[in-house]
Amino acid sequence: MSNASLPLLSKPLPLGFRWSAVKAGIKASGKPDVALAACDGGATATAMFTSNQVVAAPITVGRKHLTATGGRVSAVIVNAGNANCATGEPGIEACRKSCIAVADAFGCVFDEIFPSSTGIIGVPLPVDKLVAAVPAAKAALGATAEHAEAFATAILTTDTKLKVAQESFDIDGKTVSLFGCAKGAGMIGPQLIPHATMLVYLFTDLAACSDHLAAMLAPAVDASFNSISIDGDMSTNDTVLLLASGKSGIAAQGDVVPAFEAALHRVCNSLAHAIVDDGEGVTHVVSLEITGAPSNDDARTIARTIATSPLCKTAWSSADPNWGRLLAAAGRAGVEFDPAQVLITIAGLPVFEYGVRAADFDEAATHAAMSERSYTIMIHLGPGAGHASFTTCDLTHEYVSINADYST
Numbered sequence: 001m002s003n004a005s006l007p008l009l010s011k012p013l014p015l016g017f018r019w020s021a022v023k024a025g026i027k028a029s030g031k032p033d034v035a036l037a038a039c040d041g042g043a044t045a046t047a048m049f050t051s052n053q054v055v056a057a058p059i060t061v062g063r064k065h066l067t068a069t070g071g072r073v074s075a076v077i078v079n080a081g082n083a084n085c086a087t088g089e090p091g092i093e094a095c096r097k098s099c100i101a102v103a104d105a106f107g108c109v110f111d112e113i114f115p116s117s118t119g120i121i122g123v124p125l126p127v128d129k130l131v132a133a134v135p136a137a138k139a140a141l142g143a144t145a146e147h148a149e150a151f152a153t154a155i156l157t158t159d160t161k162l163k164v165a166q167e168s169f170d171i172d173g174k175t176v177s178l179f180g181c182a183k184g185a186g187m188i189g190p191q192l193i194p195h196a197t198m199l200v201y202l203f204t205d206l207a208a209c210s211d212h213l214a215a216m217l218a219p220a221v222d223a224s225f226n227s228i229s230i231d232g233d234m235s236t237n238d239t240v241l242l243l244a245s246g247k248s249g250i251a252a253q254g255d256v257v258p259a260f261e262a263a264l265h266r267v268c269n270s271l272a273h274a275i276v277d278d279g280e281g282v283t284h285v286v287s288l289e290i291t292g293a294p295s296n297d298d299a300r301t302i303a304r305t306i307a308t309s310p311l312c313k314t315a316w317s318s319a320d321p322n323w324g325r326l327l328a329a330a331g332r333a334g335v336e337f338d339p340a341q342v343l344i345t346i347a348g349l350p351v352f353e354y355g356v357r358a359a360d361f362d363e364a365a366t367h368a369a370m371s372e373r374s375y376t377i378m379i380h381l382g383p384g385a386g387h388a389s390f391t392t393c394d395l396t397h398e399y400v401s402i403n404a405d406y407s408t
Helices: 057-069 088-106 127-139 145-154 210-223 256-277 296-307 310-317 323-331 363-370 397-404
Strands: 017-022 034-050 072-082 113-120 163-171 174-183 199-204 239-244 285-293 343-346 349-353 374-380 386-393
Touching: 017 127, 017 145, 034 057, 034 127, 034 145, 034 210, 057 072, 057 088, 057 113, 057 239, 072 088, 072 127, 072 199, 072 239, 088 113, 088 127, 113 239, 145 163, 145 174, 163 256, 174 256, 199 256, 210 239, 210 256, 256 285, 256 386, 285 296, 296 310, 296 323, 296 374, 296 386, 310 323, 310 386, 323 343, 323 349, 323 374, 343 363, 349 363
Parallel strands: 072 113, 199 239, 285 374
Antiparallel strands: 017 034, 034 072, 034 239, 163 174, 174 199, 285 386, 343 349, 343 374
């Protein structure tokens, strides 16, 4: 599964986990479409899911399983190519059937299996294919970088790049490791809450209870996955799962906690940026920095409004320095501010100052800066203390082409 063009997993992988991927025939492409992660001896877990009112069967089942077991997970089964959403009770039964098959393979209760699905909505899941693939997936399990990379590859759909990140740190002569992988290239506008899709799996060998994992995961997700948008569309299947095996022998207490939280933030930020960078048809990654808002929530609201504005996003696709669209989007976000106090820069170049076009605005230079793959737009609103960082992208003809024919 290794490929020199893909990111290398060079740091230690967390102890207590094994990964695999196999072909079940769910993806029309014939590529690997079932990913399995086994948590030897069981792991504690916490998850955050989409806040969409319409949720896929694995979200419903996964929530129930985590509640029933108090956050204990023995294995994770993911299928790509079919979202198993809007499939009614048969979809729930199909999800349960796959969990039972995995549980039977590992000799545990089916509630300890965490399911995920990604792909097209409204098509019945060919669960017999998924169940038939379980023995091969179990036989292929391993704890090497190649196995972890295989798992991360099998969950992809319209993605073009593998999305993985690693961190590790030493405490008292022992190493705590964290490995994360993600998929997502479209239908990305997550708003995850603790109760084409973004799926994120985080594995660590730290020892921590489910409640403590939840307390550490929420702020990391808020600053990363909840602060990105490709197209503003919230998926029915969005999931972030954090699993802790405890096999490092290091407990989440004392100085370990801030060290792990920092590592978790770095992994989540890296994966979130990778998702946007691999967005469907993306040619420009835009970082929004909003300051001077009345509150952080207000700053986030303005950032999200700009990030999901079709006018702003199409301007970015052609490197058009149309700062008026930025100002207009900010103005309709529902947050009070005085335009006469606003400053806007694009890639550090002034474009708008105190109610009018900046005196030093250089259209050609700004266009050149916006022609780069990545740049930052900074908007200072006034005297408030609110701040938000948000990562988004342009909207291109390629995005339209991909999604116009997605179901056919």
